[in-house]
Amino acid sequence: GLYLVKMMSDYIDMSNCLPALSAEIVHRVAEILKLFNSRTAHLVLGANALQVSGLRSITARHLAMASQVISFTYAIIPEIRRVLLLKVPETYKGLLQSELDRVATDYKNHRDEIHSKLVQIMRERLLVHLRSLPQIVEGWNRSEDTEQPSQFARSLTKEVGYLLRTLSKHLLEEDVQSIFGQVVVILHTQISDAFSRLEISTPQAKSSLHCDIQHILACIRALPSDNLSKSGPQNWGLLDEFLARTVGSEPSE
Incomplete structure (x- = not known):
């Protein structure tokens, strides 16, 4: 250059x-x-x-x-x-x-x-993480309540955080916001859809689900985005709605 x-x-x-x-x-x-x-x-x-x-x-x-x-x-x-x-x-x-x-x-x-490719990378990595979800939910339905996020939630948010740090070092703020605006939508859409396809059959499983979603939403809330809403929590989306509908809890601020 x-x-x-x-x-x-x-x-x-x-x-x-x-x-x-x-x-x-x-x-x-x-x-x-x-x-x-x-x-x-x-x-x-x-x-x-x-x-x-x-x-x-x-x-x-x-x-x-x-x-x-x-x-x-x-x-x-x-x-x-x-x-x-x-x-x-x-x-x-x-x-x-x-x-x-x-x-x-x-x-x-x-x-x-290039920016579309970066979004695609995050989409593909999310799909890889989602493959482990059925086994994790099956474990929730069999075991006691855990107060810690699952490996799925921890690994996913760690990877999202790494992408944010990487892009923030090299790209303009508005470009980072544009990219993560798309990433936020993908996270909301894909994760809520994946959870909705799985059976949460016990109170313990529902509690674990709540813990995972809250952990993921905390990550989503912290992401820069050009889709900011003037009302409601930052980066509100389908996962918030799924949480409120399924667990009956107010979404995190």
Whole structure:
């Protein structure tokens, strides 16, 4: 990313020194930006980095770092365009401006695809955790009440917390809120649906269910989100409704 910025700076200097080449310079800058964008997408979203660098997997951290550099480049393209077009003859200005605008759109789409992939990762991890739920509920129905959250609830909230810490290090606050706004909806929808399909047959099981949901809701409440409600608890959703309907308890604040 820093090397790309240095290249952009060099091309701007060249445009200032050689105004006769300004149109060609803008075209070259657009081509370099396109190459950087496509190469980054190929390495990260396309997972080609697994072959190039020997990585075992593309993690949320890799995606967040890719989003960081793509978002930064997207943010500076308007200024690059403004400065470079100052020297371009009017005859070519409209065409070159459109070319740079298309490049900016490609960067925005790339960033959005990365964010969608991050949401997908959390959805897939949630589904993995949910596979253990039937066995856990079966244990609740057979055993005494436990006052501790299950391994399912603890592992899930730990993983959500890790994703939040990872993204908060690399992404803008509004991007983190947008991503976790979607994650919150997924957590509410998938977990409430999974619990509703299972039989909670004893008072002890109902108490354990209450403990698990309260633990998960505490995690959900702490997540940044762009779906904030002006009334009611933060990140209220289907899991709150399921808790109130099934256990007969008021949701946690």
